[in-house]
Amino acid sequence: MSGLPGSACVPVRMDTIADKDARAPREGTLAGFPISWIPTLVCALVVLSSRAGAGPIEAAIMAAMRLSDQPNYSWVTTVSDDARTYEILGHTIRGGYTRAKMPAVNSLRRQLGRGVTDTQIDFIFRGNVACVIETEHGWRRPDELPAVPLEDAAAPDHPVVVGLPGGSGSPPGPAAIRGSIVRLPRPAKGNGPRAYSNLQLGISHPHEDLGVIVASHDSLQVEDDVVFGRLTELAAKLLLVRDGQETITPVRAAGTFKLWRRGDLIVKYQVTLTGTLTVHLPTGRRTLEVSQISDTVLKEIGTTTFDVPEEARIRL
DSSP: OOOOTTOSSOOOOGGGTSOOOTTSOOOOEETTEEGGGHHHHHHHHHHHHHTTOOOHHHHHHHHHHGGGGSSEEEEEEEEEESSOEEEEEEEEETTTEEEEEEOOOHHHHHHHTOOTTOOOEEEEEETTTEEEEEETTEEEOGGGSOOOOGGGOOSTTOEEOOOOOOSTTOOOOSOSSTTOOEEOOOOOOOSSOOOOOOOOSSOOOHHHHHHHHHHSEEEEEEETTEEEEEEOHHHHHHHHSOTTOTTEEEEEEEEEEEEEEETTEEEEEEEEEEEEEEEEETTEEEEEEEEEEEEEEEEOTTTOOOOOOHHHHHHO
16 A cells, blocks of 8 residues: 655555464454554544644654554563563564563463563564464464463472473473473462453554554643643553453553654653453453553664564464
């Protein structure tokens, strides 16, 4: 798709950088349009507005949308939710691939045999949901990892050795992933339920986040190089629950945002979210009140490079 005449923002689909995998669950929508089309819609609106004279708000929106034009970029996101603080280190390139270091959700972490404090697990995503994880035996999809029942950990210091699935009679591998001999603690006992972490298996790209923010906000103000405002409930829900989360449903959500601009690009943004989620857990369905703050710093815009191993490409 070509850019609109006279526009610095090329209205390409978001999935030129992060294509949705055909096997991925539903894609979120905004006003009936797929999330991947948000840059096209916003760019068109901004260009039409700019013909009447661009003001600071239009310039801020253009700066936010320029990230989707870039062939590649990297980012660091720090998330503080009700249960933990963790980092996501991401690198994305045009063509649909994203490499990230991030924690794994508990169910996947147990399959990998990783400890609770091991938060730097290597993933490669194609789109937002389909992914492979780096193990000592190569790249594996989540559905290729063995199930490890929690009841196998008979004591708090019981070591669990996880092997890769194999043919009939094949012995388990020495370890499914680096450092996979771990000690799994028993669930803590207390009077109330554990705090819930909204960590999800999936990746949310900054250019998609920015697209949701500028396409669906209740208010937006500009002061010098800082843009801030309040999200619509729909935008807050989309940012609180990522694509592909079949066991998590946002019931309500609210949020605010703050963007920092340098020149014609956004270099940092913060999103504060609160909401109510319906979560389907192994113990049953729960309704949870959640809150989180995420700070994202963008870097190496246009200069990010990384290789996607052939094994990972085949499995994705």
